[in-house]
Amino acid sequence: MRPRVRAYAITIILGGLVASPLFGAFAGDSFPISTFPMFATARSSEISISHVVLVGSDGAVWVPPPSTIANDEVLQAQETVRQALEAGERGLEALCGRVASRVDPDDAVEVRIVTSTYDALDYASGDLDPIGRRTHAACAVAS
């Protein structure tokens, strides 16, 4: 292939693919061609996040590390919780059981999958208590 033809072929294919979201070619995000939707949607200061909490025998509640949910990646752990919620009861039970099998029974007695709502400004000012919390699933940690 002549160098000029090859150059323009690769340029048009790769450049066109990268630019294609500009022309609405992709509805959702993909990889490595992306619509870059992160941080783009409107978001209010009232923030709801679904996550996992552990409950101790003394009633104390804390969050487990992401590795008990998926791996060390926070974002992957959050996606795992989202997928479980989308999958419904079965997904929630499966995730709850998986987390319960990974935590130390001497440390926690129960796993809960919850959605916590915070006021971002209050939270940033040090008020760490959620303004609301809804429990989707709970399971005991087998001792």
Next chain:
Amino acid sequence: MTFLRWVDAWWMQPLNAQPLALFRVLTGVFALVYIIWQWQYLTSAASFDASQYEPVGIATLLDQPLASWAALSLLWMSIVLGVAYTLGWRFSLTGPLFAILLLWVMTYRNSWGQIYHTENLLVLHVLVLGFTRSADTLSLDGRREARAPEAGLEYGWPLRLCALITVLSYFLAGWAKLNISGMAWITDDVLRNHIAYDIIRYELMGITKRRSDAGCCARSGSSRRLRLRRWLSNSARPWRCCAAESQRSGRLRSGSFIWACLPRCSSSSPIRWQGWRSCPCSPGMVNRSWLWFVERCRRSDPAYIHIRRFTRRSHRSEAANGTSSMSSRDYADN
């Protein structure tokens, strides 16, 4: 026609082989280090439930995730081919193969619900370089040639294409924000709320920041990536809180982020807030910029009044309690 001719002359400008070859070496080293650095995350997909598989890009060719041995084998192959790509060994074969394998490995890693947009450019640049003559010099293949390659058309445009892809990606990221949220993204609190969301989700997903001891926002945990971030944040002490908070050094460029970060840091660690004003470890320019920033806040922005009020309150509360530490167990269930 004149414009097209001008574009053609600019795009196909002859160049020496060295810059392109150097870029190949740099991307190859980066890709190898990245794969090794990310090894535990790249291999952790084996422990995920198959129902979590949400293929994107070329991974949509597979309905089901790969067997763990196959995924692991491809990862090892990517390292071997990455070494060949970096060294420029039999590049006409190993270059395209590594580019395709890296595309697969990264796409597969992004096919579990979470897409890591930081990996797009690496993959795209290696795709460009893998399919062009980027190993004619600074390579094992090049050493076999009797003389160095002359400047030619084929050494310039791949660099321009990589630059174009980079610019396009950042343009798209900005365009998406205006396209989805409109001008409110600039004029409203969208970014602040996103950053707050990001901070809160990190904490709720178990990345706990202790606001005492060594730093106002040091993190308990053992991830290699976060240890590096902590080291980076310690290297730029005036920004340490924001660096540790953001978990991504890129966000340090966002002035708005500082606003989301400051109230927390000042509230939890007022002593360090004061300490930053004359931090001996920080480079002079950074320190001066920081002082300028603080003074600007003091004069004009009501948020600073809030910070100061909070700082005083935290001072009192610390004096009363004797500590400002916080652990992950401080999360109370309502």
